[in-house]
Structure formats: C-alpha cells, structure tokens
Amino acid sequence: MTKPLILVTNDDGIVAPGIRALVEVAMEFGEVVVVAPDAPQSGKGHAITIHDPLRLNKVRVFSGIEAYECSGTPVDCVKLAKHVVLKDRNISLCLSGINHGSNASINIIYSGTLSAAMEASLENIPSIGFSLLDYSFDADFEPTQFWARKIIQYALDHPFPHGNLLNVNIPKLKLEQIKGFRMCRQAEARWIENFVEGRDPSGQPYYWLSGEFINQDLAEDTDVWALEHGYISVVPSMHDLTNYKALEAMQQINDLK
C-alpha cells in the first residue's frame, strides 16, 4: 500500500509555529507536501487572486519535507497545490492550520484557514481545519497535536461525505483538562465592530477594524458551547449556502411580474 499524500497549508504563513506543529503530526501518517502563504493571510476568507500573477517558490523550512511558499491567499495555495505542484497525484487529505486563534462559529466565513480547507473539499479532498483558541505566537500546540492524531487517523480510515470539511477548534487548556471531541453545529454568533479611529503621521484619518465576538446562541449543540465546556468542537461544514427554509418561504418571488 502506498503512503497517503497529505497536503498541509495555513493562513498564518509558512513560518508560523502552528503549521510546524501540524506538519510534525502529518508526517507520522504519510508523505507531506506543504504549500502555504509567504506572509500572514489572516481574515482573507475565500479570496482568490485574479488580477495578479502568483509566485511559488520551493523552500527549505521543514526538515525532509517538500514545501512551497506562495504569494497568494490560502485558497490560491490549495489551487496551486492541486493543479500545479501535485498535478495528477491523488491527495488523500488536506490539513489546514494549526491556526493561532479561534475559527469557531461565524469566524469560519472570515477565516483563510477554513477557506483553504473548503477549497480542498470542493476538489473532493477530505479536509480538516485546526484552530487553537490561543492567539499567541508561542502557544502550546501539544494538546492539539495529541488530538489531531486521532481525527487524522479517523479521516484516513473513513470516507468523507462529498464536499465536506471538518472545522476543528481546540480550547486553550492543558491536555488532561480536554474532555474529547464533540460534534456540533456552527453557533449563531457575530462580531460587533468598534473601529479604532486615528490619524496617520501625515494627518490623514484612518479606521482600524476592531470588534467583539458576541454569541447569541445559548443552545448546547453548538461549537461555542463545546469549547466553553472543555471539548474540542468539530463542525462538519460545506459550501452550499442555500437557505432551504427561506427557499420555501419566499416562493412568492416567482410570481413577481
């Protein structure tokens, strides 16, 4: 049996400690190829680069691992990995992260980490995005690595539903405090923005994004609840944004003349 081919990417950039921790785990399971941004790309969502050329350079960052830095977004990295770097090869799994900070709930739509995983899922590559609820650069990734091994093994052993990805968030806890995985839905939460207003050195006004995460969803089947109660949240996610309830409720639109 050939070893599985595992693509690793992220949005914090190829030298972030989080991707190094993920590569270390991925290496235990198969052949690893890394294609990741050459600079931080947080908050890039599902952005792609249309109007500019992309750069792709082979780099030595991880010992014994084929790795490329890319000038584009996380989604660009996955597209280049699939269609240029690993052209014609069968990718068994795509792992994205480990993100420095939460991608639970609504954060999934802003997250480059999860958008990369979604792009892989569109190519029918099973994919998992990992995020640790610790924004610090020197976060402790060991508990995440411990549990990542288990879900990577699961993903290699079980076929994923078509177009499915897993959004895995890990609470900032010691290994012995983590209660295990909990399958959840995405909590209904949002950001309340509070722009910081200032003046640049030449006196021109600027606005800098700043906000507070508000969870409006107190149910116990959500990712936010799981994380607050010591679990690792696992939200199976997908790219069909159709609001099926509204589709039924708004049929009147068909009759507008």
Next chain:
Amino acid sequence: MTKPLILVTNDDGIVAPGIRALVEVAMEFGEVVVVAPDAPQSGKGHAITIHDPLRLNKVRVFSGIEAYECSGTPVDCVKLAKHVVLKDRNISLCLSGINHGSNASINIIYSGTLSAAMEASLENIPSIGFSLLDYSFDADFEPTQFWARKIIQYALDHPFPHGNLLNVNIPKLKLEQIKGFRMCRQAEARWIENFVEGRDPSGQPYYWLSGEFINQDLAEDTDVWALEHGYISVVPSMHDLTNYKALEAMQQINDLK
C-alpha cells in the same frame, strides 16, 4: 413615513457602470448611501482587513447621493457603512452590485459582491446581491434595472428571514427574452483550474489563475438551470455552513479517545 435608507456597495469599485445602474434604481425607493471599494475587488470573498488601517473618503460620483470610497474589501465597506458612516441609523436594505459577471452556484463563495450582501445580512439588514452574466464594462444593464425594481419593492414590503440574503443572477438577454424570477438552490458546480504559466520581464516564473466553470448538477431546481433557460435566478442564501447530514453521519468522532 420616513423614506427607507438603502446602502449600496459592490466589488467592481465605485466607478464601475454596474453600481451606477444600481444606484439609479435604488434612488427611486429611498435615501441612498454608497460605500464602495476605491478599486476593483473581484474575487475577494469574505476577506476583511485586519493588519492595516482603512481609508474612507467622501466622494462626488453620483449626482445628489452621499458616497464614500473605501480602501478595503467589499466586506470592510459594509462594516464601515454600518458602524461608522451610518452609525445608529436603521438601514432598511443593502444592495450589492450590479456585478459584471456571474455569481451563480459556487461563485458565491469567491464573490466580493455576495460577501458584502452576506455581511449586511449578519447585521440583520435584508440584502440582495445582483450579478449580470456579462463581463464587459459596457454591458446593457437596462433589463437588470427593470427586474431589480420588482425585487427591491418585494424586499421593502416583506421581512426577510433572519440572516438571509438573496443571490440574484440575471441572464445576458434582451428584456423581452427574460421569463421572470425563479427561486432556486445553488447548483453543485466547481471550477477546474488551468494556471497560465509564464516568465516575468526579469525571467522569474509566475502562475496566473485561469479556469473553467463545470456544472455537475443537471437538476432543474438550480440557479444554473434557471439562467440557461431564460430565468433570473434567485437563491436565498445564508452564513450557516454546518453540513447537517454529515453531522449525523459522523457522530463516531465523539467516541475517539
């Protein structure tokens, strides 16, 4: 009764003909405020600007209309409109577009136009993204304007479900050829990438994104089907990406130890 306040944005930039066509229609229904990117932002998906300050300048682009150009992404524009420009005011409707080109099916996740509409929907502002299936800068927006009036009136008269937006795509047809609106689900389609490889003037290699849209979904209830058959597709859309079928199917993950 006070006139409704309508926010207009887009991703092709504040001077694109498509947004001008949309502003012309919106003005018939209420007070219009425009906050739109100062340059084209196609393909930016749900990207937000975290690591840089944003610029916001009041500009005279549309006669008699308050308008601002913003240095950020379409989603940044909506956040600035809601929390800075129109702070404390009740926005009745957000209109995004008219996009020069299709945002049907999977294009919704790459589209700045639709991500702007989704961001508004997260703020509980009913929102509609309009896209004309004609990429040319001098496309004929009149048929789109004719039908946009009808769905804008509907949106002002009927409350939207929570967190709902409408993804409206208009076929490139003459007014008399368009059969009307058709409520649909998002077709299961994807892009097959074919990067153009080249060398820049200094001899360095580059990769430029290029691809072909492949519809894998032949059912008659999709947006792609509607557009191919002379209808305007209307897909009610939302931000909950949870794959509920997979959530049931993958409960085994709870037992991983």
